[in-house]
Amino acid sequence: MLLAALNDYARRRGLLDEVLWATRPVYFLLRITHEGRFVALVPTAKHGAGMPMRIPRPPQRASNVAAGFLVDNPKYVLGLAEGSESQEKKAGARVSAFHSLAAMATEATRSPVARAVAAFTADASARAQALAARPSGTWTGTELLAFVVEGSDVPAHEEPALREWWENRGEADAAEGDAGQCLVSGDVTVLARLHERIRGVPGTLAMGGRLVSTNNDAFESHGLEQGANAPVGKQAALGYVLALNHLLEPTPKRNYRHGIRLAEDTVLVLWTDGPAEEAEQLLTLMDPTSPELKRMPTDGVQAPEVRRGARLFAVTLSGNMGRVAIRDMLEVSLTTAVSNVRRFLDDLRIHSAPARPMPVWRLLNALEDRAEVGVPPDLATRMVRAILTGSAFPQALLVAALKVMTVERRGDDADGLHVTTRAQLIHACLLRSGGTAAAALCVPPTKDGPVALVLGRLLAVLEQLDGGEGFRERHFARFSHSPANAFPTLLRRAIMQERRHPRLARLMGELVAALPGSGFPKALGTEDRGLVAVGYARQRCAL
Known part of the structure; x- marks a missing residue:
């Protein structure tokens, strides 16, 4: 259900229209001559972030060697090694793989740009010069580098002939692999061996984490390797990743396009089966930003109009280094969800004033203890589920709110607000309990x-x-x-x-x-x- 709903989202947003390209932050432009000699390493980063650039989609990697086309990290482009003998050997294989793609493109297109990149990667001294352009120890190994050949300011991967070659190669690659029935679509198609990484889930590595992965010997006990353990077609495997990456992207208004941070390593992502505005309106009702709170009327909650038959999907994700885990997922009528959020806001009222929006971030902030440690991710997840479904809150939430009633943040102007917020949450918990309270x-x-x-x-x-x-x-x-x-x-x-x-x-x-x-x-x-x-x-x- 989850992967199918995410694939539907990706199709509606047109995220699958150009599957061979991806937008990634490029940190350096590597300027070289037509003969492949090193000229300069030009940083593009501003405020610590690389320049977003549309590049050939990077390959899937686990422990395998797989190079990007004309854009990759210094391990593949420059042969950066991490010191051990095994890494030194792997560095050669990485550079060779990157060089092979450039050489293949040169042979097929006769492009002087591809020829220059191939010449550079074949020249150990040119690569060493590029590595030495930064102080020793400053390379992390994850920075993406793109090439620019003298006489042009256009990155090498943007040359029309090379773009066409890459897209033709991608179509051929998509048809290669083992065929089987996709668990998401039900179609018989070419199956994905590895799934791409999801970026933006807190707790994962900078390069992201995988939701579907198998990398232990125990998973091969039936003779199945990698993606064969849970067969998903290549397009479906890419579709859910593109959808989650889109939903988790930061925007000028929010840290996540359609997400709510629940804990240090946990985020709730939600979307509907209709236009993006539907999810945005629910987010404004459920977790308004500070500017949105200031613009809201003081005479009560204005609930958005809901399209008849609209469905809401929500999934709570937690990151653990290279992996992404699902804590909870939910599909419910959007009308029901909006009604339940309004009921929750009404349950928070501890006096006669009209109900007001209560951001999830404010609830979680009020539940922090003296060491500013919040509630466990599982409890935050169950709290949000109760808000969306209208069910009773877990007893552990009431206990947690009572525990922090003693916390005083002296010198903090918001201390009184935190006390009221805790009491409001306790009020809501008691109302849902159905007891004498x-x-x-x-x-x-x-x-x-x-x-x-x-x-x-x-x-x-x-x-x-x-x-x-x-x-x-x-x-x-x-x-x-x-x-x-x-x-x-x-x-x-x-x-x-x-x-x-x-x-x-x-x-x-x-x-x-x-x-x-x-x-x-x-x-x-x-x-x-x-x-x-x-x-x-x-x-x-x-x-």
Whole structure:
């Protein structure tokens, strides 16, 4: 389902129209003479990023040697080796493979440009000069280099005759390989041996990571190698990669075109079966950027109009060096998803103000602990699934939000916002739980409401009477766990401030009077502690 949906996306966006070309950052232009002598190494990078350039699509590599056509990294173009004897031997094979492609193009087209590149790669001294153009140790081995031959500023791979040769060769290569039934399309076609890397998934290498790969002996126990273990046609294998790379590309507005960062190594990607605007509108509703938040009206959430029958697809990906793992995937009606997001925003309301958009990034930021470590990727993934599907939130999310209620970010103007955000998430968790706490939150707040809510309000008043920094950090956990042990001491301290703050003292008395005759509870369970947090945040906002 996932790979088929991504291939549909790639076809609708025209990403498969030119499969033999790709846009990659090129870091250096290698200027040479027609005889293949080295002239200069010209950097193209600005602010650490290479210049995006349309180049012949790089080959798939695992441990194999496979060269790009006229554009590649210094290991293939210049023979850069990493020091060991085995790497020295492999360096020769890499340069030879790169040289062979240039020589083949020269023979077929008689192009002087291809001849110059072939002459350069055959000349060890010219390659050494190019390597020495940068200080020793500064080559990483991943920088892409393109050639420019004297008398022209056009990169060698852009010469029309060489472009035509590359495209003809690509069509022939596409027809080579083992045939079989593609698991994605169902067609009998030429199968992909290796799948391309997906770029942009956090936690992966700079060159990206593979979603589908087999590189252990255990995977060959049935006599199958590489892609034969999960047969996918060449076009389908390329289509899903192009789709994910497109969805994960940064834009001027967002870090990901259609993605939401959930953790250090995890991203949620979503798209629809229609125009791109549909996914963009859902992202604006679900995870608006700071500029979008400022432009939104203050009188409630404006939900977008939804095309009838529209489908939403979502997949959560995590990176682990050279691999990409799927944490979750979802297909749901777009109408249902929009309705569920609106319901979630309504569930966040802890007072009578209209519902407002709550970015996922703000929720996750508020859940960071004192060391600024957020919730685990799996929990963030389950939280977002609950938002999109309208299901109950995991109990672990409620526990995580309660745990960080004690975190105070002193000197941070956003500390109050974080407290409110945590309480809002706790409010939503409790409403979805369906227990007594959910019932308590569905009635208008009063002074004689549920005991836990009254205790939370009382804690906010005591904080104001105390007036010192770190009150919540020192007292919230003990107060919400064991009110009978914590409250008497706090009340005695607060009585000393009655004359200075008569209004707060009067409110404190009213709240204490609203407690049952049995006094403060000895202990509170998780849901009641959640009610304490909600009552605390409500009263904090009121004060």
